[in-house]
Amino acid sequence: MKFKNLLLLALVATALMTCSKTELGTPETAHQQDPMTKAEMDQIIEEALLSKNTVYYWRDASNRMLWSASVSSDSVMSLGYQPAGFENIEERIHEIDLNSEEWAAARNRLVDFVVNTTNTAYPGLNASAEDLFLNLDEEYLPTLDVRIFNQEIIEQLREMPEVRYIEPMSYAMGGIERRSGSGCGYSPASSIPSSDFTTVVPNAKVPWNFSHPSMNVPGAWSTSTGSGIKVALIDTGTSPSQSKLGSEFNSGYSAGRNLERLGTHVSGWWWWASNDGPDDACGHGTQMAGLIAAPRSTTGTSLGAAYNCNLKAFRATTDVIINGGSEKDGVRDALVISGNDGGVKIISMSIGDVFYSSTVADGIFYAHNRGKLIFAAAGTSLSWTSWWGVIFPANMSQTVAVTGIRDNMNQRCHTCHEGPEVDFVAVMQRASNTSRTSLTLAMSGNQPAYVGGSSAATATTAGIAALVWATNPNQSRSQVLQRLKNASSNYPARNGSFGWGTINAAQAVQ
Structure with a gap:
């Protein structure tokens, strides 16, 4: 059953990248649309980067863009949670007991909501929490990796007091990253001028910049x-x-x-990884x-x-x-x-x-x-x-x-x-x-x-x-x-x- 459900989830994600909601047979909703194209999303992101000269924050994205960015990659999103009304989590995150009653209740509410709404949106999927959530055994941080295919689920999650953030995990912006290096592939130098190092006992090279005044x-x-x-x-x-x-x-x-x-x-989300x-x-x-x-x-x-x-x-x-x-x-x-x-x-x-x-x-x-x-x-x-x-x-x-x-x-x-x-x-x-x-x-x-x-x-x-x-x-x-x-x-x-x-x-x- 688990293999069948995972295969269905993969098919849902693939279909969302290529089909409209009517082709999928998903429930008619007021907000579900075709996903935005990657070119559309990249343009929005690059304009924000250029105008603000800072990193891009997914909190600034619309519900449709969050959903589109997710399904255009692998449909996995990070979901940060907390008990409703909890404050100053940045300063207190190292003290949290995720197994305490209030934290477990907040997590369980979100898990149940995502499972129930996903199965309602996609009858016959019969997904379990283990199918949709990839790190239910997380011990230290109040964050979940979750598969989400439906824009309305994202909209509702963003309104819930237990949700700190929801963001696509694997969206990559082609334009910016084509300009950046991966940092891989360096080889030993074919030759090194003597001015680029000094030798110290027992026979080690000190890089020239270490010795800069x-x-x-x-x-x-x-x-x-x-x-x-x-x-x-x-x-x-x-x-x-x-x-x-x-x-x-x-x-x-x-x-x-x-x-x-x-x-x-x-390397990968699947059970064999x-x-x-x-x-x-x-x-x-x-x-x-x-x-x-x-x-x-x-x-x-x-x-x-x-x-x-x-x-x-x-x-x-x-x-x-x-x-x-x-x-x-x-x-x-x-x-x-x-x-x-x-x-x-x-x-x-x-x-x-x-x-x-x-x-x-x-x-x-x-x-x-x-x-x-x-x-x-x-x-x-x-x-x-x-x-x-x-x-x-x-x-x-x-x-x-x-x-x-x-x-x-x-x-x-x-x-x-x-x-x-x-x-x-x-x-x-x-x-x-x-x-x-x-x-x-x-x-x-x-x-x-x-x-x-x-x-x-x-x-x-x-x-x-x-x-x-x-x-x-x-x-x-x-x-x-x-x-x-x-x-x-x-x-x-x-x-x-x-x-x-x-x-x-x-x-x-x-």
Whole structure:
């Protein structure tokens, strides 16, 4: 029966993308129309992005557009809930007991409503809660993944006091994302000019930008190497072929630390889908892990800013854009796991999207409320970025937004986003040659790869924060953040595009 129901649900979703309501035989209603085309929705979204210079919020969409965006992808929506009248959930989300009477009642009311109205709209479907809801066993966050095919159900849900939000999970905007890079596919550098690194004992390469006078990461290592601090990296995973993030994680001058490799991304909604595991199939996560925590080894590889820190690396996405429902779930779940790990002090997220995702934001609220210092990339695009500002989740006040600049200190890197939400910057690119960026680990071997953008700036800054926190592990997040500000190039002023500026790591650890 479950297979039959799932097949019927898939057929309903497919039919909605190609047929009118009369062709489907669905009930006549005053509001149900043909879905909007993707071109129509993309135009509305891009106009909003251009006019407001901020991310797109699904709360601004009409009921018809929400429904159309859902059925044009996979018909799965995120449904945030709460007991009627509950207040200040952003500050209290980490304290919620979802099994308590009031929270269970709110959840059950919505589940029963969706099941009953779906079966009324589509006689013969006979869908159960397990057919329509994909995460009824969610333990920590009041958010549900649910299949919805009918516009009237969305309209009614948006009026219910138990509903915080309802958003399509997998809608991707083609126009914007064709201009953005997936962040995958980097290879080891064929050659590296000697001016792009220095060599330190026992035989490790220090990327040139680490030694830039405004950052001076090597100057911090006599005081701190990040020992005892755990950084969670939420990205595309780490490569099993890169021994520096495996058997050689503790090598050379890096010893006595821990590496955890986890996977929270699942490729697909169907019952046969399984967790993808921790392995990086993109390359981006491996590069970010290298910038944060690559060992100070004997083999000529580039080292990380905090080469003695502990690392908890997640495969939560397939690339840097959080635009698939399974990616949103993967990122959200990684945030909860990191939030519940008492050893994690810092979370690094060199990923994002032009859409605000409330289910991912719930994960941000949860981890932030548990004291984690969350760094997020302001945005990196392949081209046409001058009009575009800081992406999600870097635009949230609960995250620390980071972008990259050139070594002349007054230009963003050519693919980097900037804006008033930016908190810090890191030197990531030669002003004279945009191809000469930072150095990090490749997917395998000892030859470094070049990497830049706000992604690399974010991971590097997370590593610097680990150096600072390691000088006194009992510090609070606010104390560490203040030390980073105090050692920044613009402080106490704040620049409208580059925030507090670059962090002098040697000064920050004092």
